[in-house]
Amino acid sequence: MTNKHQALDLAFGALSDPTRRAIVMRLTSGSASVGELSEPFAMAMPTLLQHVRVLEKSGLIETEKIGRVRKCSLRAEVLAGTEQWLARQRAVWEQRLDRMESYVLELHATEIKNAKRKRKRK
Amino acid sequence: MTNKHQALDLAFGALSDPTRRAIVMRLTSGSASVGELSEPFAMAMPTLLQHVRVLEKSGLIETEKIGRVRKCSLRAEVLAGTEQWLARQRAVWEQRLDRMESYVLELHATEIKNAKRKRKRK
DNA sequence: GTGTTTGTTAGTCATATGGCTAACTAAATA
DNA sequence: TATTTAGTTAGCCATATGACTAACAAACAC
Structure with a gap:
């Protein structure tokens, strides 16, 4: 049982998935909602949300809920x-x-x- | 394109583990055998060998068997x-x-x- | 106030990951 | 030749990961 809670573990782990790298790339050109992020992918929303959560835990992105929309943005x-x-x-x-x-x-x-x-x- | 993505998957994936990052760090100061690499870790050799294999598949290191010793070195x-x-x-x-x-x-x-x-x- | 949009939770499933032990091979050494 | 050394293979196990569907909830739009 390796301790997967170190910052670098989480960051590299988050970036090891192509979907999550694509999300990061998208967010370099400005913040986006979960729905907007999901558009380019043939993937159910709950799955994409999971990726967003992983990125959030790694600290690579931060999110804020505004009304019914969740705004995601990069933390460089x-x-x-x-x-x-x-x-x-x-x-x-x-x-x-x-x-x-x-x-x-x-x-x-x-x-x-x-x-x-x-x-x-x- | 998919190949490139796969390469990054493997590289980031390999670096998401602290043991493997430590191996990479060790190899920056020169090549080492599997046994030498295993010394700092409280870990059975087969486990460490597995990490070496993961690093090798990612392309981050290369290995060569000389006699009964496997020499591991970094590929920057x-x-x-x-x-x-x-x-x-x-x-x-x-x-x-x-x-x-x-x-x-x-x-x-x-x-x-x-x-x-x-x-x-x- | 009814319906639609946007996310969210819960539960399931298959596969991958990271660890172990035990037994084995091949090279070097006594 | 017998023994030690260095690595390897095989098999087991627990947990993590990445995907899905089927509800559910809250905000908005009409």
């Missing part, structure tokens, strides 16, 4: 949070590649020196 | 791919916020003008 902070995690991993990785590259370059330099010395010794 | 391209998706969403969102802001600023400007005109008319 959490989006940025998951992006940052990825960026950090990539940064460490690339730093390491850089170190490796300079190490390899040094090796090459040493090899060349040794080769020259060898030739001199001959 | 897929990491970058998911990061790019997030960055793109955030970009659209921020562009929209900018447009809104300039609209609001224009509104303000108009209000001020009107206020001035009102005062003049008085």
